[in-house]
Amino acid sequence: MALRWGMARRVLSCAQQEWQCLLFQPRMERPHGTWINVQPARRADLARNADAAFERSGWLQDVHATRTLFQKRRDHIMDENNFSEKDWRRLLRHLGEDPSRQGLRDTPARVDKAWRDWTSGYDKDPAEILKVFEDGAEQYNELIVVRGIPVYSHCEHHLAPFFGTATVGYTPNGKIVGLSKLTRLVECFSKRLQVQERLTIQIAEALMTHVQPLSVGVVIRCRHMCMESRGIQTPGEETVTSALLGEMRTNLGLRTEFLSLAREKD
Numbered sequence: 605m606a607l608r609w610g611m612a613r614r615v616l617s618c619a620q621q622e623w624q625c626l627l628f629q630p631r632m633e634r635p636h637g638t639w640i641n642v643q644p645a646r647r648a649d650l651a652r653n654a655d656a657a658f659e660r661s662g663w664l665q666d667v668h669a670t671r672t673l674f675q676k677r678r679d680h681i682m683d684e685n686n687f688s689e690k691d692w693r694r695l696l697r698h699l700g701e702d703p704s705r706q707g708l709r710d711t712p713a714r715v716d717k718a719w720r721d722w723t724s725g726y727d728k729d730p731a732e733i734l735k736v737f738e739d740g741a742e743q744y745n746e747l748i749v750v751r752g753i754p755v756y757s758h759c760e761h762h763l764a765p766f767f768g769t770a771t772v773g774y775t776p777n778g779k780i781v782g783l784s785k786l787t788r789l790v791e792c793f794s795k796r797l798q799v800q801e802r803l804t805i806q807i808a809e810a811l812m813t814h815v816q817p818l819s820v821g822v823v824i825r826c827r828h829m830c831m832e833s834r835g836i837q838t839p840g841e842e843t844v845t846s847a848l849l850g851e852m853r854t855n856l857g858l859r860t861e862f863l864s865l866a867r868e869k870d
């Protein structure tokens with residue numbers, strides 16, 4: 605039985621309990637194709653037995669079948685728009701490889717999983733990470749510095765890895781955060797497509813915003829694959845970036861202390 609297109613669309617957009625609303629329409633198409641007027645007196649009656657009425661006429665099965673068809677089509681369209689293993693295979697082919705050879709057969713799935721991890725920082729909220737702070741720091745207003753925090757990121761210009769370490773320091777103003785929180789904060793911003801300069805300032809600003817210390821300092825040293833492996837090859841060369849906020853900008857003694865701690869190699 606054919607449903608009129610307009611009607612089918614309306615039916616498809618309705619939840620089952622909304623069948624009743626449909627029946628309140630003054631005109632309905634019947635299986636034999638003629639049009640009838642549903643009188644108000646009959647509407648309540650029809651609504652009460654809505655599902656049964658549909659089932660009896662075979663409409664319900666038709667609607668379900670049509671809905672399944674549309675869902676399948678929609679899922680298919682969504683699949684087509686999503687980046688999938690198929691696209692990684694295309695990339696391998698584009699690079700001159702044979703994606704079906706033994707060594708590469710599982711590569712698309714592995715790469716997909718790896719990139720989910722390398723970009724998992726987009727799902728993390730710095731406010732959430734820094735929400736829990738520890739009390740008991742009211743009297744402590746000395747510089748706290750954590751060195752050697754691992755940084756693994758990807759440059760947004762080449763999608764190439766850059767990696768190294770971060771030093772994060774701050775002078776508390778009544779609140780201190782667990783040291784592991786600083787590592788997680790660095791991870792939250794580094795597991796995104798980045799440039800090192802922005803990464804540095806984002807970490808500093810997040811700490812300043814959510815913990816409100818008197819000062820914040822961040823120094824990051826990284827080696828960039830895109831620089832080292834091509835162009836002017838300078839293996840082992842580090843890029844150093846820093847961001848200083850609050851008293852770190854005005855207090856020369858504090859700044860010198862932080863930068864000297866950040867400079868010392870482990």
Ligand SMILES: [Zn+2]
Pocket residue numbers: 759760761762763764828830831
């Ligand atoms: Zn790059």
